[in-house]
Amino acid sequence: MDWTLFLEWLIKSLIVVLMLLVGFAYLTLFERRVLAFMQVRIGPNRAGWQGVLQPVADAIKLIFKEELTPGQVFQPLFTLAPIITVIPAVVVAAVIPWGPDVELFGRTIKLAVADLNLGTLYVAAVASIAVYGIVLAGWSSNNKYAMLGGLRSSAQVISYELSLALCFVLVTLMAGSMHAGEIVEAQRGLWFIVLQPVGGIVFLIATLAEVNRAPFDMPEAEQELTAGYHSEYSGMKFALFFMAEYIKMIAISAIAATFYFGGYREPWFLAGTWLSVDVNWWLGPIYMLIKVTALLFFMVWIRATLPRMRYDRLMAFGWKVLLPLMLVLVFVTAVGILAEAWWLIPVLSLAAGAVAVFLVNQALTKKWQRR
Amino acid sequence: MSLELILFFVLAIIAIATALGMLLSRSAVYSALYLVVNFVSVAIFYLLLDAPFIALSQIAVYAGAIMVLFLFVIMLIGLETLGGELNWRQLVWPLAMGILLLVQGVFLVIQRVGRDVYIGQTGTQLSDPSLMARVLFTDYLLPFQVTAVLLLVAMIGAIVLSKREKSNQEA
Numbered sequence: 001m002d003w004t005l006f007l008e009w010l011i012k013s014l015i016v017v018l019m020l021l022v023g024f025a026y027l028t029l030f031e032r033r034v035l036a037f038m039q040v041r042i043g044p045n046r047a048g049w050q051g052v053l054q055p056v057a058d059a060i061k062l063i064f065k066e067e068l069t070p071g072q073v074f075q076p077l078f079t080l081a082p083i084i085t086v087i088p089a090v091v092v093a094a095v096i097p098w099g100p101d102v103e104l105f106g107r108t109i110k111l112a113v114a115d116l117n118l119g120t121l122y123v124a125a126v127a128s129i130a131v132y133g134i135v136l137a138g139w140s141s142n143n144k145y146a147m148l149g150g151l152r153s154s155a156q157v158i159s160y161e162l163s164l165a166l167c168f169v170l171v172t173l174m175a176g177s178m179h180a181g182e183i184v185e186a187q188r189g190l191w192f193i194v195l196q197p198v199g200g201i202v203f204l205i206a207t208l209a210e211v212n213r214a215p216f217d218m219p220e221a222e223q224e225l226t227a228g229y230h231s232e233y234s235g236m237k238f239a240l241f242f243m244a245e246y247i248k249m250i251a252i253s254a255i256a257a258t259f260y261f262g263g264y265r266e267p268w269f270l271a272g273t274w275l276s277v278d279v280n281w282w283l284g285p286i287y288m289l290i291k292v293t294a295l296l297f298f299m300v301w302i303r304a305t306l307p308r309m310r311y312d313r314l315m316a317f318g319w320k321v322l323l324p325l326m327l328v329l330v331f332v333t334a335v336g337i338l339a340e341a342w343w344l345i346p347v348l349s350l351a352a353g354a355v356a357v358f359l360v361n362q363a364l365t366k367k368w369q370r371r
Numbered sequence: 372m373s374l375e376l377i378l379f380f381v382l383a384i385i386a387i388a389t390a391l392g393m394l395l396s397r398s399a400v401y402s403a404l405y406l407v408v409n410f411v412s413v414a415i416f417y418l419l420l421d422a423p424f425i426a427l428s429q430i431a432v433y434a435g436a437i438m439v440l441f442l443f444v445i446m447l448i449g450l451e452t453l454g455g456e457l458n459w460r461q462l463v464w465p466l467a468m469g470i471l472l473l474v475q476g477v478f479l480v481i482q483r484v485g486r487d488v489y490i491g492q493t494g495t496q497l498s499d500p501s502l503m504a505r506v507l508f509t510d511y512l513l514p515f516q517v518t519a520v521l522l523l524v525a526m527i528g529a530i531v532l533s534k535r536e537k538s539n540q541e542a
Contacts, residue, residue: 121424121428121500124427125427125431125435126430128430128435128439131435135442136404138446139442139446154443155443
């Protein structure tokens with residue numbers, strides 16, 4: 001292994017980690033401002049121009065806060081849990097390609113930290129590890145509320161992980177590869193959200209549940225569980241949980257952009273012009289940034305719009321609606337690919353989605369009439 | 372000593388230490404966590420053998436899904452710590468069998484020292500998912516299907532058990 005390769009990896013990892021950390025800081029501001037805008041408030045606008053220094057002020061506040069460790073907690077897991085939560089959130093971003101191959105200093109550089117040919121499987125593996133931090137935080141706090149928050153979270157993540165994994169199967173089927181770069185290249189001209197619209201929507205729902213965002217933020221439902229698994233945490237340890245949640249949001253948006261929204265590729269109507277990534281490679285990261293920001297806006301928008309779901313309905317929705325629907329979608333996609341009729345996939349996908357909505361509606365109406 | 376060999380020995384020590392920790396820990400939660408670390412170190416062994424697909428499946432299935440369920444059940448039931456002293460009399464048979472297995476393993480290793488190591492499939496085949504799927508669905512189709520049926524039976528069994536409990540409560 002020559003040292004230039006090592007240097008290349010180091011620089012790429014540093015860039016990705018720094019992007020995630022800075023992204024986390026400004027995502028908090030972005031969320032607060034967008035929420036304020038949607039709720040006809042002003043939001044934080046005092047620190048610096050339009051509040052750009054607000055994240056710095058928050059960070060300083062959190063660092064200098066007193067860090068309490070309650071007497072009843074189980075050490076060392078209580079201290080380890082926040083760290084275990086952050087690591088998968090950062091690590092999962094490694095396989096996401098930020099642009100096409102680049103010729104720099106006489107060598108070809110791939111704009112992804114890990115050029116793994118099992119990209120989708122890697123994401124599924126890391127996502128399945130991510131729940132440990134929350135579960136352990138809930139248990140080691142030795143507090144009923146925290147424990148219930150941790151248990152709820154693990155049940156929720158396990159349930160929605162199945163649908164999420166089947167979404168990865170869909171992407172792998174349509175692209176004919178598990179490699180994230182090849183998945184992006186397979187979406188040249190036609191994004192997978194167009195080819196498999198219902199699959200993309202289920203993916204977005206499942207990711208919201210996976211990162212515990214509203215309307216699926218069960219583990220921290222304030223009215224029921226105070227603050228859920230992080231009730232006993234304060235100071236920087238609390239900040240780490242906060243950070244993990246926002247970094248997961250960024251990472252999962254980048255994954256959604258890569259798998260369903262064409263990744264670093266330009267939209268179809270720009271192909272062949274000078275705005276294409278094939279002409280100017282540096283447009284790749286910019287397109288990626290735009291798509292990730294749009295998806296993050298979508299997540300905040302949902303939080304501002306929808307109330308929190310009830311817990312048993314959340315589980316019923318995951319197991320009785322999403323999972324059967326995803327199984328049907330996998331079957332339908334495989335049929336479309338085998339028959340070599342690509343137009344069949346979106347048609348059948350939309351039909352399956354319509355049937356699912358109809359059945360749910362039917363069941364809910366019946367329940368309402370019985371009452 | 373090559374880098375890979377050093378890595379192997381470090382991992383081997385971690386794997387054995389966590390396995391022992393899993394057996395000897397008095398707390399069920401720590402036991403489960405030792406087992407998670409053990410699974411992850413085994414996954415890295417697979418990576419060293421050029422089998423990233425198996426490594427990632429190991430993490431996704433065992434370290435991710437199954438152990439999370441284990442932890443979930445341990446926490447839900449609340450059987451977190453083992454009470455009382457260790458009962459050595461209960462351990463006689465398991466210990467005897469374990470020692471037998473160890474002796475067998477050491478014997479096999481000594482017998483084979485110096486010979487070339489041969490792994491069934493070559494590394495390139497194991498790293499490519501489509502080639503691996505082809506092997507799995509042609510040469511090993513029967514074992515694959517039998518495993519699937521086995522898992523289905525286990526699943527149906529779990530459903531039947533939980534259903535019966537519920538109907539008893541209602542009656």
